[in-house]
Amino acid sequence: MKRMLKQIKIPKRIGKLAISVGLLAGPGLACVFAFDYPMRVEKVSERVFALITPSRELPNPENGGWNSNMAFVVAKDGVLLFDSGSSEAIGLAAKNAIRSITDKPVRWIVNSHAHGDHWLGNAAFSDTVETIIASAPVAELIANDGARWVALFNDMTGGITQRSEIKTPNKIINKDDILSISNLNVELILSGGGHSPGDLMAWLPEERVLLSGDVIYSDRMPSTNAGDLARWLEILPRLEALDPIAVVPGHGSVTDKEGITQLLSLLNALWQSVEEGIEKGLSDFEMLPTVSKALEPFKSRYPGLEEKLRRDLSHVYLQIEATTF
Numbered sequence: 001m002k003r004m005l006k007q008i009k010i011p012k013r014i015g016k017l018a019i020s021v022g023l024l025a026g027p028g029l030a031c032v033f034a035f036d037y038p039m040r041v042e043k044v045s046e047r048v049f050a051l052i053t054p055s056r057e058l059p060n061p062e063n064g065g066w067n068s069n070m071a072f073v074v075a076k077d078g079v080l081l082f083d084s085g086s087s088e089a090i091g092l093a094a095k096n097a098i099r100s101i102t103d104k105p106v107r108w109i110v111n112s113h114a115h116g117d118h119w120l121g122n123a124a125f126s127d128t129v130e131t132i133i134a135s136a137p138v139a140e141l142i143a144n145d146g147a148r149w150v151a152l153f154n155d156m157t158g159g160i161t162q163r164s165e166i167k168t169p170n171k172i173i174n175k176d177d178i179l180s181i182s183n184l185n186v187e188l189i190l191s192g193g194g195h196s197p198g199d200l201m202a203w204l205p206e207e208r209v210l211l212s213g214d215v216i217y218s219d220r221m222p223s224t225n226a227g228d229l230a231r232w233l234e235i236l237p238r239l240e241a242l243d244p245i246a247v248v249p250g251h252g253s254v255t256d257k258e259g260i261t262q263l264l265s266l267l268n269a270l271w272q273s274v275e276e277g278i279e280k281g282l283s284d285f286e287m288l289p290t291v292s293k294a295l296e297p298f299k300s301r302y303p304g305l306e307e308k309l310r311r312d313l314s315h316v317y318l319q320i321e322a323t324t325f
């Protein structure tokens with residue numbers, strides 16, 4: 001993917017200099033520079049649409065930081081947005097994409113979890129959003145770690161993600177709940193911290209669509225370095241039982257029940273192979289080759305498996321080791 005910078009209003013400035021001028025422009029001025037995010041709206045069901053990133057990477061200069069999916073639901077009195085991207089600029093690009101479908105304002109946002117690629121775009125909707133929904137651990141992590149995510153993504157993207165105002169959630173979910181939002185029923189489901197602390201999903205029963213955040217990855221290796229694998233293995237059969245006609249995952253293409261089943265097989269195989277290694281008395285480092293071999297059948301479907309396994313194995317190992325004593 002080619003990086004493209006659009007320059008508007010300051011024609012004499014180009015390239016990296018243009019980015020820094022955009023930074024200096026600060027709040028209150030029009031967004032002067034933007035990365036050209038290839039946002040295409042994908043219709044998922046009658047009222048649900050997805051913005052699926054083509055990237056299967058972490059934020060980098062090529063994807064301009066846009067590496068996670070968003071979804072939106074057009075209700076009678078406004079739009080519900082599920083996740084908002086890695087920066088305010090990405091949120092603005094999403095806002096434009098939503099306008100190609102409806103003139104209704106984004107009034108409600110759900111932040112699925114606290115990783116910065118899923119909520120830093122909240123500020124792009126400050127003019128219309130009334131309610132930002134998240135679980136208690138996520139709201140706390142956003143408030144505490146926001147500035148660090150902004151700095152990290154600027155570092156990873158060579159400055160493309162720029163500034164993002166931190167907009168914290170104002171409606172806190174402490175247990176599974178059903179909200180009536182306009183003419184929508186939205187069932188909020190907590191994962192129990194499977195993928196990361198406070199993961200929240202939205203099930204739309206009338207549409208039979210699941211907005212899963214990172215509890216589901218469809219065709220990219222999930223990150224298992226911030227969660228609780230045992231809890232993750234418990235929640236996935238519950239999601240299968242919903243029998244969704246579509247699942248918008250946090251990363252990867254739109255999938256369905258089969259995508260949940262596949263992920264469950266992958267995570268089960270991961271658990272089993274690590275457990276076998278522990279029973280043989282191997283350290284995490286020593287078991288890496290056999291775990292990698294056990295996961296061979298999943299490698300074509302889940303790119304990045306090898307790399308993330310190397311990064312995350314020690315975290316998974318400690319969890320499984322704790323359950324074997």
Ligand SMILES: [Zn+2]
Binds near residue numbers: 251
């Ligand atoms: Zn993510």
